Amino acid sequence: MTQRAPEGLYPPTEEMLAEPVAPEVAAAQERRLRAVWQTRTGLGYWSSVNNSEIGKWYSLTCFAFMLCAGVLALLMRVQLAWPGIQFLDADRFNQFFTMHGSAMMFLFAVPLFEAMAILLLPAFLGARDMPFPRLSAFGYWCFLIGGIFVLGSILFDAAPNSGWFMYPPLATEAEGPGSDIWLLGLSFIEVASIAAAVELIVGVLKCRPPGMRIHMMPLYSWYVLVVGGMILFAFPPLIAGDLLFELERALDWPFFDHTRGGDPIFWQHLFWIFGHPEVYIVFLPSIAIAAMVVPTVAQRPILGYSWIVLSAVGTGFLSFGLWVHHMFTTGLPAISLAFFSAASEAVVIPTGIQIFVFLATLMVGRVTMSLPMLWIAGGLAVFTAGGLTGVMLAIAPFDWQVHDTYFVVAHLHYTLFGGMILPVMAGVYYFYPFFTKRMLSERLGRWAFWLIFGGFNLCFLPMHLTGLLGMPRRVFSYPGDLGWNWLNLISTVGAFVIAAGFLIFTVDLLRPGKPRLASRNPWKAGTLEWTDTVEGEDWGVRSIPYVTSRYPLWDQPEIVARMDAGRYYLPDAEEGLRETIITSVIDARPVQVQRVTGDAWITLAAAAFTGGCFILPTFHLYGPAVVAGLIAVGCILYWLWTSTARVPEKPMKDVGLGLRLPTYAAGPAAVGWWAMWITMLGDATAFASIVFGFFFYWTARADFLPPGAEHAVPGLVALAAAALALAWAATLGARRLNRAGRQGQAVGAVIAGMVLAIGGGGALALSVAGLAPAAHVYPAVVCALVIWTGAHVAVGVVMQAYCLAGLVFGKIDRDHDADLWNVTLYWHFHVLTVLVTAAVIGVAPHLL
Amino acid sequence: MNRIETRDDRDELLDESATLWRITAAPVIWAGHFLLCYGGAAIWCAKLGGGIGGLRLSILGLTLAALAAIAWNGWRGLRASEGVAPPELSRPEHRHRFLGRAAFLLSVISAVGVAYVALPALFIASCR
Numbered sequence: 006m007t008q009r010a011p012e013g014l015y016p017p018t019e020e021m022l023a024e025p026v027a028p029e030v031a032a033a034q035e036r037r038l039r040a041v042w043q044t045r046t047g048l049g050y051w052s053s054v055n056n057s058e059i060g061k062w063y064s065l066t067c068f069a070f071m072l073c074a075g076v077l078a079l080l081m082r083v084q085l086a087w088p089g090i091q092f093l094d095a096d097r098f099n100q101f102f103t104m105h106g107s108a109m110m111f112l113f114a115v116p117l118f119e120a121m122a123i124l125l126l127p128a129f130l131g132a133r134d135m136p137f138p139r140l141s142a143f144g145y146w147c148f149l150i151g152g153i154f155v156l157g158s159i160l161f162d163a164a165p166n167s168g169w170f171m172y173p174p175l176a177t178e179a180e181g182p183g184s185d186i187w188l189l190g191l192s193f194i195e196v197a198s199i200a201a202a203v204e205l206i207v208g209v210l211k212c213r214p215p216g217m218r219i220h221m222m223p224l225y226s227w228y229v230l231v232v233g234g235m236i237l238f239a240f241p242p243l244i245a246g247d248l249l250f251e252l253e254r255a256l257d258w259p260f261f262d263h264t265r266g267g268d269p270i271f272w273q274h275l276f277w278i279f280g281h282p283e284v285y286i287v288f289l290p291s292i293a294i295a296a297m298v299v300p301t302v303a304q305r306p307i308l309g310y311s312w313i314v315l316s317a318v319g320t321g322f323l324s325f326g327l328w329v330h331h332m333f334t335t336g337l338p339a340i341s342l343a344f345f346s347a348a349s350e351a352v353v354i355p356t357g358i359q360i361f362v363f364l365a366t367l368m369v370g371r372v373t374m375s376l377p378m379l380w381i382a383g384g385l386a387v388f389t390a391g392g393l394t395g396v397m398l399a400i401a402p403f404d405w406q407v408h409d410t411y412f413v414v415a416h417l418h419y420t421l422f423g424g425m426i427l428p429v430m431a432g433v434y435y436f437y438p439f440f441t442k443r444m445l446s447e448r449l450g451r452w453a454f455w456l457i458f459g460g461f462n463l464c465f466l467p468m469h470l471t472g473l474l475g476m477p478r479r480v481f482s483y484p485g486d487l488g489w490n491w492l493n494l495i496s497t498v499g500a501f502v503i504a505a506g507f508l509i510f511t512v513d514l515l516r517p518g519k520p521r522l523a524s525r526n527p528w529k530a531g532t533l534e535w536t537d538t539v540e541g542e543d544w545g546v547r548s549i550p551y552v553t554s555r556y557p558l559w560d561q562p563e564i565v566a567r568m569d570a571g572r573y574y575l576p577d578a579e580e581g582l583r584e585t586i587i588t589s590v591i592d593a594r595p596v597q598v599q600r601v602t603g604d605a606w607i608t609l610a611a612a613a614f615t616g617g618c619f620i621l622p623t624f625h626l627y628g629p630a631v632v633a634g635l636i637a638v639g640c641i642l643y644w645l646w647t648s649t650a651r652v653p654e655k656p657m658k659d660v661g662l663g664l665r666l667p668t669y670a671a672g673p674a675a676v677g678w679w680a681m682w683i684t685m686l687g688d689a690t691a692f693a694s695i696v697f698g699f700f701f702y703w704t705a706r707a708d709f710l711p712p713g714a715e716h717a718v719p720g721l722v723a724l725a726a727a728a729l730a731l732a733w734a735a736t737l738g739a740r741r742l743n744r745a746g747r748q749g750q751a752v753g754a755v756i757a758g759m760v761l762a763i764g765g766g767g768a769l770a771l772s773v774a775g776l777a778p779a780a781h782v783y784p785a786v787v788c789a790l791v792i793w794t795g796a797h798v799a800v801g802v803v804m805q806a807y808c809l810a811g812l813v814f815g816k817i818d819r820d821h822d823a824d825l826w827n828v829t830l831y832w833h834f835h836v837l838t839v840l841v842t843a844a845v846i847g848v849a850p851h852l853l
Numbered sequence: 854m855n856r857i858e859t860r861d862d863r864d865e866l867l868d869e870s871a872t873l874w875r876i877t878a879a880p881v882i883w884a885g886h887f888l889l890c891y892g893g894a895a896i897w898c899a900k901l902g903g904g905i906g907g908l909r910l911s912i913l914g915l916t917l918a919a920l921a922a923i924a925w926n927g928w929r930g931l932r933a934s935e936g937v938a939p940p941e942l943s944r945p946e947h948r949h950r951f952l953g954r955a956a957f958l959l960s961v962i963s964a965v966g967v968a969y970v971a972l973p974a975l976f977i978a979s980c981r
Contacts, residue, residue, distance in 0.1 A: 340908075
């Protein structure tokens with residue numbers, strides 16, 4: 006076996022770094038790098054996968070969706086401006102508030118985090134690109150297609166109209182395709198979110214520049230890490246919920262139907278296990294922008310780096326213990342409510358800590374009230390107000406009083422404007438010169454700020470009172486004698502003032518002729534993204550630096566000149582391949598050169614057909630949907646086969662400064678393995694949500710299990726578990742045999758694994774063939790578990806077939822077995838899924 | 854001249870795994886305590902109903918156990934974060950101190966969280 010370990014010198018000495026690079030060598034390197042990383046022009050531009058292009062498209066798309074959702078809000082405010090008017094009818098109003106909430110959350114707030122992180126993270130880390138550029142592109146195209154589909158439905162009067170949290174039975178019983186559009190369209194986008202989370206987590210852990218140990222990362226990276234982790238645990242319950250919901254809509258399986266053993270409260274649990282952490286998923290990355298802006302404005306390092314890390318990690322955890330505070334009026338036992346009330350109060354502590362850290366940093370620094378700082382200051386003020394009403398709402402009796410009134414509307418807009426919109430605007434003003442090399446107008450920016458900030462308070466401050474006076478949310482009109490008239494009119498005026506502010510911002514953002522950047526670091530910041538030249542090259546960084554400080558531009562005076570000269574790592578692209586350096590998780594020692602994927606149309610095709618697979622079922626076109634799904638799988642397999650884990654032309658490569666790194670990695674050393682691990686963690690969470698459903702029904706319903714119920718056939722369940730466990734063992738065996746150089750036996754093991762898996766999957770399906778899932782929730786939840794497990798068997802078999810082809814055609818051999826490692830990892834998780842499913846459907850019903 | 858050390862991620866993670874565990878241990882204990890309190894109360898009230906004296910006692914015991922575990926964890930973190938004055942940032946000792954300190958701070962916040970979540974059991978005496 007080839008030994009693949011880094012060789013040579015590390016860390017570099019000062020003498021090595023001080024040695025100049027010959028100008029003609031540097032010029033030739035630049036020529037090659039430019040050719041490799043060049044963004045295509047013309048139609049080919051749209052096949053780009055470079056993080057800067059994807060990031061820009063992603064951000065602009067989010068912004069466009071935000072403007073659409075904002076227009077919906079304006080139209081609603083017109084309808085509410087005066088009592089009893091008929092500007093919008095009730096149904097259209099319902100569609101508008103549903104789409105306003107859904108679009109702002111799913112098409113703006115969460116994706117904008119992904120967009121900005123994809124755009125900025127590689128620059129913060131001095132990396133050339135994200136580890137999986139095509140995955141970013143795939144995620145973006147999925148988002149665009151899904152977003153247009155969901156938002157477009159409003160033009161056909163077919164939009165969902167049951168509120169953005171889709172409570173059954175209202176939403177399950179709703180006529181027309183609205184609920185299906187919401188479920189399938191947004192599930193599609195949630196998948197894209199998870200893809201982005203995987204990409205970003207691996208990016209933070211493995212793509213840092215050499216020397217940037219884990220306690221030296223820019224604070225933004227800590228937030229990305231926490232938020233990525235939160236997405237993995239928050240989104241899957243909603244995806245599982247969407248699956249159950251759609252099974253109820255399409256096949257009448259009664260998960261949320263009270264008359265047949267189901268429970269609508271179960272949806273509320275799944276939705277808010279997602280929905281509350283989601284608020285923090287939106288908030289943390291925005292406050293992360295503040296964590297980047299504040300030190301720059303104060304011109305000093307952040308005060309209390311570890312306190313920020315504490316508050317990010319602490320908030321991330323605690324935010325999962327709050328979800329029931331959205332359900333205080335559902336009649337849960339008082340003691341259960343009280344647990345969530347207490348946790349909701351506790352989360353204020355870590356959230357508050359970070360705000361105090363920012364204030365302390367500003368107090369000891371030399372603050373200039375630059376435009377980004379103005380937005381941050383406005384954001385902190387508004388967020389604090391929203392946080393205080395949050396503390397009030399966390400007290401259950403107060404919530405009972407104002408539940409579903411405009412008080413809640415005011416509260417949530419204060420938290421989201423203060424915690425997300427205003428800090429993100431700060432980020433746009435702050436980072437705009439980085440990604441466009443031009444400055445936004447200071448004067449227009451101040452106008453936009455005061456209009457948005459002032460308009461916001463004009464619109465939402467009175468709403469607290471409107472709510473306390475009893476006006477319920479989501480009513481399309483109201484009688485004129487309840488004392489709400491003036492308050493509503495003021496709110497409407499405020500909404501239009503906000504809109505004027507956004508109009509000015511949009512004009513400034515899109516107008517041509519903005520002044521070009523004079524120097525590369527206009528804010529005199531200390532982090533790596535500002536090493537980018539004023540011309541803005543496509544290669545990201547000219548050479549990947551060796552970092553010894555949290556603020557390298559402040560503490561390592563030579564770093565910019567040396568990066569520009571190509572003195573550091575990977576200054577060249579001799580092989581004509583896009584490359585970046587992979588480093589170790591804790592100490593960021595260089596371990597590998599990763600060849601990243603380049604521009605391609607296949608990602609777009611894969612996204613389009615994945616879209617078809619999710620969108621066509623909305624119109625009950627199940628046949629074409631299956632075909633689209635199969636083509637999508639084909640596209641993804643082609644993409645993986647042709648561009649990932651390729652056998653490199655040479656095992657080691659000189660990366661500069663006397664260091665040689667391997668060009669291939671397998672198992673835990675490979676980024677793909679980490680991505681699989683992280684993906685499967687999310688997958689396991691979704692599965693756990695369905696299992697939770699089984700026990701939820703058992704707790705909540707006296708008629709679960711129903712007397713005399715049909716069960717899954719125990720013998721077949723046992724057979725399926727045994728066969729699938731053997732399939733796992735065969736897959737693991739294939740990996741070991743291949744490593745031992747016994748390719749022939751490895752091929753045999755993979756084939757045996759496939760046969761066993763198919764047989765096991767068949768036995769599992771047969772074991773529930775006699776059940777009638779539409780009759781009662783018990784057989785329905787059993788069948789849902791079988792569908793989930795069966796789909797994973799199918800994916801597992803495709804993966805085994807991929808490895809089989811790899812072994813036969815030489816993509817996988819003794820020295821290059823990354824694919825086998827990843828597939829085995831999948832099967833580790835899968836065999837656990839199988840065993841849990843077998844226990845729940847085969848054993849638990851006989852014990853409970 | 855420093856030769857690059859040829860050890861892989863797993864060794865490095867093993868090195869720091871103790872501290873890494875300590876960072877997540879306290880919030881995980883909080884999460885476990887929270888889920889047991891919530892799940893325990895839900896099942897107790899759904900299946901047994903009536904008086905919740907036993908439930909409250911169990912929550913008390915659980916809380917004391919969780920607080921003890923967090924305290925031990927925090928103390929270990931504090932120990933790791935003490936020692937000589939901070940050397941330059943790029944030394945491994947500094948990373949070790951940072952991880953210890955983060956573990957300690959997270960233990961404090963988790964202990965507060967556990968205490969908060971236990972409070973309802975002190976005041977509420979029935980399922981309704």
